[in-house]
Amino acid sequence: MxxxxxxxxxxxxxxxxxxxxxxxxxxxxxxxxxxxxxxxxxxxxxxxxxxxxxxxxxxxxxxxxxxxxxxxxxxxxxxxxxxxxxxxxxxxxxxxxxxxxxxxxxxxxxxxxxxxxxxxxxxxxxxxxxxxxxxxxxxxxxxxxxxxxxxxxxxxVVGLALIAGGAAAAAWVLASVSLGPVRRLRRSAEELSDSPSTELLEIGEANDEISQLARTLNDLIARLRDSALRERQLVSDASHELRTPIALLSAQLQVAVSEASSVEQMVDDVERARRQLDRLAALVNSLLDLSAIEAVDSEGRSSLAELERETIEAVDRARFRAEGRAVEIHYVAPDSADDDAATFAIEPQDFGRCIDNLVGNALRALGDSGRLVVSLVREEHSVILEVSDTGGGMDPEFESLALGRFTRERKGAADSGAGLGLAIVAAIVRKARGTIALLNELGAGLTVRCEFPDTRSRGEAAARGV
Missing domain, CATH: 3.30.450 (Beta-Lactamase)
Incomplete structure (x- = not known):
């Protein structure tokens, strides 16, 4: 060409x-x-x-x-x-x-x-x-x-010339008729690009290649709209969440500078400002983590032994964070991890980040005392991560919102989370083609169950056309 x-x-x-x-x-x-x-x-x-x-x-x-x-x-x-x-x-x-x-x-x-x-x-x-x-x-x-x-x-010669010309003319007519749906598809796409409409491309009655192309383009348009909507929602939510700590930080510093009556009061105002700054830093870091997870299209690869090593390290970090509190932290290991040849579509550091967020939420729910259990269970075609706590569970009405961004169940002033922990976990699980479930018992506790399929079982399913 x-x-x-x-x-x-x-x-x-x-x-x-x-x-x-x-x-x-x-x-x-x-x-x-x-x-x-x-x-x-x-x-x-x-x-x-x-x-x-x-x-x-x-x-x-x-x-x-x-x-x-x-x-x-x-x-x-x-x-x-x-x-x-x-x-x-x-x-x-x-x-x-x-x-x-x-x-x-x-x-x-x-x-x-x-x-x-x-x-x-x-x-x-x-x-x-x-x-x-x-x-x-x-x-x-x-x-x-x-x-x-x-x-x-x-x-x-005249007959063959007429036949050749007729074949070209017939091809022109047939191509014009066949490409008619393509022209309508293009006009529909131009109209959609010039307007904020939520409509999709028109799909013809015939189940041909052009209709299949229209369905594929509609799927692409829907995903792009969802992505753009998520980005707009993220910007809106982030702006809302950042506005409050920034305003408080500015007000507290202003009070510390202009209205402090003593050194002790100034120190107290600066300390409150520092806590706001820590919350702001945690929020920004969580946003960056979430953006990095959703921006990478490629899948990771981890063995069961690597996942177990990340889990042990995450449990050690949890015990360090809970030091000084009457919180029991237990770890249940999988069987024969060293002999397992399966791989999972997740990077070890993402798996550790997933556990850190779940453990952080559980520790906030437990407060000064309670029990936290982190278990790693090997199933036939997957590995299951469960983080359970005895923090009293969550309001059943909040369960449907728990995996969203900037959603927090207000239990009291001690709750200082940014509302992104479970959203980050859900994004990591989705990227690994896994599933996440909340097993909530109000008054008793909450168990977050994340299942990650191994790549061999996914390949066998794809070969069977499942």
């Missing part, structure tokens, strides 16, 4: 019609050559049949009445009869043709002989009369053959 600028500037309809014309011309040339050979053979057979008819009167006369005198041929017939001794009782052949004729080898032979600027088709027939060979020669001007062939070839 790069070497043919004309093709680059030509539409699909023109390419189809042009390609059909080229193919039709090639087929017409091949067919024309074959038909021309057949025409030549048919015309020559017709000429030989006429010559055989001219000769038949003399061959029959020589066979049935050899002693009778031979009648002269018609005015348009070129006939010669040659006796065994070489004499010619009948001769109406063109001048100079008879000496050029070869002696016949078979009973009947045909040939084309040139005399000067003229050519003649000659049929030589050998007849045995009383054991002696007589020869009957019939000739016909080859120009008659050429005239007939010329007329038939002209008709052939």
């Amino acid at each position: 790069a070497g043919f600028p004309l093709l680059r500037n030509m539409g699909i309809r023109g390419r189809i019609a042009g390609g059909s014309l080229v193919i039709a011309i090639l087929i017409a040339i091949t067919a024309g050559m074959a038909i021309n050979e057949q025409l030549e053979r048919i015309v020559r057979d017709g000429t030989e049949a006429v010559l055989a008819s001219d000769s038949s009167a003399y061959t029959v006369a020589l066979t049935t009445e050899p002693k009778d005198a031979l009648d002269p041929p018609g005015p348009s017939q070129h006939i010669a009869v040659v006796r065994p001794d070489g004499s010619v009782p009948v001769d109406t052949l063109p001048a100079g043709l008879l000496p050029l004729l070869p002696n016949p080898v078979a009973d009947r032979e045909s040939d084309e002989v040139s005399v000067g600027s003229s050519s003649y088709v000659v049929l030589i027939t050998r007849v045995d009369v009383a054991g002696e060979p007589w020869t009957v020669i019939a000739a016909r001007d080859a120009a008659e053959e050429k005239t007939i062939l010329g007329q038939m070839r002209a008709l052939l």
Whole structure:
């Protein structure tokens, strides 16, 4: 295509019609050559049949009445009869043709002989009369053959040209009809791009390639709209969440500078400002984590041993965070992790981040005392991470909102979360093609269950067409 600028500037309809014309011309040339050979053979057979008819009167006369005198041929017939001794009782052949004729080898032979600027088709027939060979020669001007062939070839060329042109025209019409839905699809896409409409591309009634393309484009449009909506919602939520701590931070610093009556009060104001700054930093870090998770399209790879190592390290970090509180933290390990060859579509650091967020939420729910259990269970085609606590669970009405961004269940002033922990966990699980479930018991506690399928089971499912 790069070497043919004309093709680059030509539409699909023109390419189809042009390609059909080229193919039709090639087929017409091949067919024309074959038909021309057949025409030549048919015309020559017709000429030989006429010559055989001219000769038949003399061959029959020589066979049935050899002693009778031979009648002269018609005015348009070129006939010669040659006796065994070489004499010619009948001769109406063109001048100079008879000496050029070869002696016949078979009973009947045909040939084309040139005399000067003229050519003649000659049929030589050998007849045995009383054991002696007589020869009957019939000739016909080859120009008659050429005239007939010329007329038939002209008709052939015109017919094949009409067929090739008709094929190109039919291809143009069919391409125009076939591309009609594409033009409507393009106009619909232009209208959608110029308006904030939530409509999708029109899908035709026929279940053809264009309808399949429209469905694929509609899926793409829906995903892009969802992505844009999530981005707008994230910006809106982030602006709202950042506005409050920034305003408080500014007010507290202003009070510390202008209204502090003592050093102790100034220190207290600065300390409150520092806590707001820590909350702001945590919020920004969580937003960056969430954005980084959703921005990367490629899947990770981890073995069960790597996931167990990340879990142990995350549990150690949880114990450090809970130091000084009456919180029991337990870890339940999977069986035979070192012998498991399965891999999972998640990076080890993302798995550790997932546990950190779940443990952080659980520790905030537990407060000063309680029990927290982190377990890693190996199933047949997956690995399951469960983080359970005895923090009293959550309000059932909040369960449907718990995995969203900036959603927090207000339990009191001690709750200082940014509302992004479970959203980050859900994003990590979705990226790994896993599932997340909240097992909530109000008054008892909450269990977050994350299941990650291994890549081998996903590959087997894809091979089965599931």
